[in-house]
Amino acid sequence: MERQRKVNSRPKSGMADMTQGSPVRHVLIFAIPLFIGNIFQQIYNIVDTMVAGYNLGDQAIAAIGATSSLYGLLVNFAWGLNSGFGIVVARKFGAKDEEGLKSSIAAMMILNTVMTALISVGALFPLRLLMRGLKVPGTIFEDAYDYLVIIVAGMIVTILYNMCAGILRAVGNSRTPLYFLIISSILNLVIDVLFIMGFGWGVQGAAAATVIAEGVSALLAGGYIMKYYQDILPKKRHFRFERPLLQEMLGTGFSMAVMLCVVDFGSVLYQRAINGLGDTLIVAHTAARKIIGILMMPLSSIATANSTFVSQNFGAKQYGRIEESIRKVLKLEVLWGVFSCILVYLFGGLAIRFLTNTKDAEVIGNAVLSIRIHFIFYPALGILLALRTSLQAMGSKVVPVISSGFELAGKVVAGFVLIPAFGYLWVCLTEPIIWVVCMGFLILVFAVRNPLKKAMEQEQAEKGECHKKGICLYAS
16 A cells, blocks of 8 residues: 655745644734735725725615625635635645645645536526525616626636635645735725726726736736645646545535525525615615624634634644634634724724715614624624634534524524514624524534544544554654
């Protein structure tokens, strides 16, 4: 049998072996570039909103916002797949398994090629039907359709960037994707202004600018990997059908993608109810979501960084380090949740006015109401994200999907019953209630069926069997 090759114990520039050193230091160093990168990722949409709002008015903001949940469904499916694939890659890297690392990257490339074709083609044809199902108002329907067509047609570059960034992050490099996002975000701003203010292309120009900028970041990330990470790139022999590896990749990838899509499908139904409330409340909701998204970035960045840390250490069987990391990450998430809540109560109205340039008191009042209610529950969201990503990193596929099922159920009830009956207040209350319920469920799972404790017990049992048989164990 071919001897398993080991990854070089001295990581090249940009890589980070998280199986040694301070867990919190690793998580924070990894999370900071992720956070900044996520901010710039948000800037794509925020720039579209601001340039459209300042130059085209509230109708343009409504056109972009009315289909945001549908676009988010597609993007998060692609992101979820690659995050799941990256967990497997990170485990191979943490276990110092060079051949397994290259084979998992090869499988990642094959699966992304197939998914790109399915997502792009599968979403374009029924687009008008889907938008009618979302109850997009007739006054903004054509602008919203034109915006979404361009975005969906450009999904190939979004998926390519997510794949390349997923590979880099799996081996501990969160800085390089950040640099490319900064470049593409600046480019997005320049092209946005050129297409909308210079050429007068309206919301179509905003969509085209986003796709072009994302294409640049994808090409930069792919070129960087080809140039500087050739020693982890797969060779021809790695592009072969390996059922166990593909099952592991698909199981982990689809678990995360389905989890996100269940959530986003609920958001589509949720958006349908909001669209039925009229243009003014669509604008208020769109503006509030931008603020919520920006201040969610530290929560999700810390959780994602912890996911990579847990994946590498789970592959290396460093269970004590995982336990320490989860405990301290939960404290960080709660602290940020409290801080962001205070920030929103002090400056929420100012942020809404700056973001939209709207003078409509109803828009501002409803947007501020939404963010204030949401941010009271941000500590619960932080705990939810940290526990969910930790479970995924340790190979738990079912529990995160179940917790997402609770979210889907909540949004279905809100979308079909509560929002139509009681109005915008339930747009503000639905997600916070869901966060608390899902957080409670995941805390219960960790208390009753902790996968980390199970893995530790299994390792102890294996060591005990080996000692009984007189087998000498050597730590790697």
